Amino acid sequence: MSTILGACHPDGEYVCGKRKVNEVEAAVVRRIMQEYILGRSPRAIAHDLNHEGVKGPQGKMWNPSTINGNWRRGTGILNNELYIGRLIWNRQRFIKDPMTGKRQSRMNPENEWVVEDVPSLAFVEAKLWDAVKKKQLEMRRKVTDPDTGKVHPKGARRTKHFLSGILKCSCCGGAYSIYGNGYACSNAKNQGTCDNHRILNKKKIEAIVLKGLKDNLMQPEYVEEFVNAFHDELNKLARRQDKKRILMEKELKKVDAETEKLIDAICSGVPAEKVKARMIELDNRSKELKQLLAVHPSSLPRLHPCLSTMYRDKVAALSDALMDDNGNAEAFNALRGLIKEARAIPTDKEPQIELYGELPALIKLANKNPTAKNSEVLVELVAGARYNLSPTFKFSA
Numbered sequence: 115m116s117t118i119l120g121a122c123h124p125d126g127e128y129v130c131g132k133r134k135v136n137e138v139e140a141a142v143v144r145r146i147m148q149e150y151i152l153g154r155s156p157r158a159i160a161h162d163l164n165h166e167g168v169k170g171p172q173g174k175m176w177n178p179s180t181i182n183g184n185w186r187r188g189t190g191i192l193n194n195e196l197y198i199g200r201l202i203w204n205r206q207r208f209i210k211d212p213m214t215g216k217r218q219s220r221m222n223p224e225n226e227w228v229v230e231d232v233p234s235l236a237f238v239e240a241k242l243w244d245a246v247k248k249k250q251l252e253m254r255r256k257v258t259d260p261d262t263g264k265v266h267p268k269g270a271r272r273t274k275h276f277l278s279g280i281l282k283c284s285c286c287g288g289a290y291s292i293y294g295n296g297y298a299c300s301n302a303k304n305q306g307t308c309d310n311h312r313i314l315n316k317k318k319i320e321a322i323v324l325k326g327l328k329d330n331l332m333q334p335e336y337v338e339e340f341v342n343a344f345h346d347e348l349n350k351l352a353r354r355q356d357k358k359r360i361l362m363e364k365e366l367k368k369v370d371a372e373t374e375k376l377i378d379a380i381c382s383g384v385p386a387e388k389v390k391a392r393m394i395e396l397d398n399r400s401k402e403l404k405q406l407l408a409v410h411p412s413s414l415p416r417l418h419p420c421l422s423t424m425y426r427d428k429v430a431a432l433s434d435a436l437m438d439d440n441g442n443a444e445a446f447n448a449l450r451g452l453i454k455e456a457r458a459i460p461t462d463k464e465p466q467i468e469l470y471g472e473l474p475a476l477i478k479l480a481n482k483n484p485t486a487k488n489s490e491v492l493v494e495l496v497a498g499a500r501y502n503l504s505p506t507f508k509f510s511a
């Protein structure tokens with residue numbers, strides 16, 4: 115929210131002396147703070163603002179996180195000290211995670227912060243600000259253990275759920291997130307911009323998707339067709355990739371045919387001396403070609419004809435592993451990797467789920483022992499293939 119107008123050049127540099135407060139947006143900030151200290155949740159405040167058509171920061175929709183932010187990092191409407199005329203630099207630094215290459219922020223110690231007082235830009239009174247800080251502390255105490263300072267399990271950041279990020283709302287396209295024991299459209303929950311207020315029972319919906327993964331995504335009749343079409347495609351590719359080999363095979367046939375002819379000629383009375391030189395030449399070339407062809411065996415991957423059966427067995431095993439031990443991260447990730455998207459369609463009765471498979475992952479899992487090198491080719495091929503395998507399928511919960 116650019117409550118301070120003219121504060122930045124497009125390149126992000128601050129322009130001194132040219133900043134002034136955007137009074138319209140400043141009023142929104144004060145309203146948020148006032149409602150918050152009266153006990154309204156950031157979620158409810160965000161809903162109202164979206165309903166009223168009030169634009170959030172960068173013209174986006176309001177979310178609880180836009181308001182809450184992170185009090186330690188000074189982010190979010192409730193924590194921006196610029197509103198009380200304090201401009202803070204060097205609060206955090208960015209480091210690159212050597213494992214993932216992703217940028218991560220780290221807090222700098224408070225004595226390294228650079229604080230600049232800009233009272234002309236303050237538009238939130240100290241009294242209101244202090245009340246917000248007091249309320250935040252109160253809220254934090256509710257979720258942290260006073261003895262250990264640790265977050266209560268209930269308030270703790272939850273681990274990833276099986277369908278988080280995968281399950282989408284068919285009304286607004288937004289993602290479903292976990293609320294209590296169920297998945298719900300986060301746009302409906304957080305922004306109030308979707309009317310789909312159904313909550314899907316977590317256990318039930320996960321079991322249904324797992325069953326769908328096993329029984330519906332690779333139906334044998336589609337798979338057989340796919341395997342055939344895939345192999346046709348593979349052969350085309352092999353021919354393209356190995357033109358040299360094809361040419362060598364053709365030449366070998368020619369060499370053999372000519373040799374046959376010369377033998378026939380000798381049999382029918384042509385003096386062997388006359389064709390001897392050519393015979394030796396052909397014989398040498400034949401040996402050479404055979405050797406070259408032996409070095410280049412065709413090594414492209416093949417799909418197992420019983421793909422769907424093997425797939426089903428593997429998914430069943432993974433599901434069992436997931437059920438036996440909820441911490442089985444390998445099974446969890448392997449199964450999640452098979453799903454491109456699951457769409458929840460609210461109906462009057464039971465919700466319907468539309469499941470979309472991640473084709474390369476499905477094939478890779480099903481195909482028996484593909485070598486590492488070959489499976490890369492395989493996945494690349496499958497990704498490019500447009501066959502009627504793993505189509506969408508709908509089913510009811």
Ligand SMILES: [Zn+2]
Pocket residue numbers: 283284285286287288299300301302308309310
């Ligand atoms: Zn929605």
